[in-house]
Amino acid sequence: MTTTWAKPQQPTTEDRRWKALGVCLAAGFISLLDTSIVNVALPSMERGLGATEAAQSWVVSGYALTFGLALVPAGRLGDMRGRRQAFLIGLAVFTVASAACGLAGSPDRLVVFRLIQGAAAGMVAPQTSGLIQQMFQGAERAKAFGLLGSVIGVSTAVGPLAGGVIIDAVGTDDGWRWVFFVNLPIGIAALVAGLRLLPRYPGTADRRERFDPLGVLLLGSGVLALMLPLVQEQQWTGRQKWALMPVGAVLLGLFWVWERRQGRLGRAPLVDLNLFSLRSFTLGALISFSYFAGFTTVFFVLALFLQNAAGYSALAAGVTVLPFAVASAVGAALGGRLVVRHGRVLVVIGLAGVAVGLLGIIAVVRLVPLEHFGWAAAVPMIIGGIGSGITVSPNTTLTLTLVPVKRAGAAGGVLQTGQRVGSAAGIAVVGSVYFAQLAHRGPATEALQLGLLTSVGFILVALGLAVADLGERAKAPAAPED
The missing domain is CATH 1.10.287 (Helix Hairpins)
Incomplete structure (x- = not known):
């Protein structure tokens, strides 16, 4: 199968393009890191700030909520008025909001600043995929999305570890503040570099066009x-x-x-509905929704189980999932190199690897004493991590391949909105299964197994969609996708 890739709209030196990508990835890293790093800081917020359970809930869920709400409008804004400007404004607001979160003197103020921080993250995210569409084409674009996939996998998985390290070093009273302050040097450096390196592509819409x-x-x-x-x-x-x-x-x-x-x-x-006439976009968005419903929930239930049932510290719990993060980065880089040659087959292999890895973790829970869980789970973590890496970045590349560059921001916003809604749905379903088992006074090991099996179910839905697509392509006559 031959794929026609949209060309960048403006020539940029190769060295400058990859440095500009580094700026985008740095911003993406801290915005996605904040979806998981805060989880391990909640007890510190309760002790140091007096945050109630409701406030703690909004610190976590409010960020995800405003993140998801901002994605599509922000993507469209970048398409119309220029992605560089939208990216830099979003990053500046995110950095200032991070400082405000760390300095918050009350739980209510923390929640407000956290909502602003999430909306700013949602403004940055679609500009990244749009800029990649503009700056790269062909194998280079796949490689760039591979690096973005590495950032997605690593930032999500390493968040609990980073939070555990910070709280262990600073202490529980003020450790939660430094979970936000850690964004400042990265955000400021990315802003300075972005002002110099990000290309000045004009907006693709008529200036008279309404929003x-x-x-x-x-x-x-x-x-x-x-x-x-x-x-x-x-x-x-x-x-x-x-x-x-x-x-x-x-x-x-x-x-x-x-x-x-x-x-x-x-x-x-706001959203060009013709995007959904593209089979690659519609199918990729559905796979992404189902995958993120299963993928992000793994860290949710594992963090609860390791700290509440197995007696792990926040730092030890973070170290336990580190093999998944490292393997995910490796898998994403590999997937970015191979997706042009192998296409959707790579996504099928990756999803199967994630399912096998999760089933391996379930086997470890059943067969290995809790004190040895971390070591025993390393191998299935690595298998699942590699599978995750060669799922996320190739699927993103394939999903956005045929999207016109002028709609890249809005399309990226739609794709990532599906990911956010999928993550929320997965956590709700898997969390309900996990807590229901605990409520019936079942062993925590059984609750974890049932939760992970539910996650596997979501992964298998995504796998079924990818396999069905392979079957349809095998029946269809070979033809280039225009």
């Missing part, structure tokens, strides 16, 4: 209605919260109707 505020309102409220009961599943008791789900579905349906109307009237929509 579609009603589309933003419908999409944002729909995603909010879907995500709120998921991210607050443990904190909001009762079944009434699930009534928001059909409300969200209705709002997203109205968003779809409105965007189709915008297209018929010749107005630029």
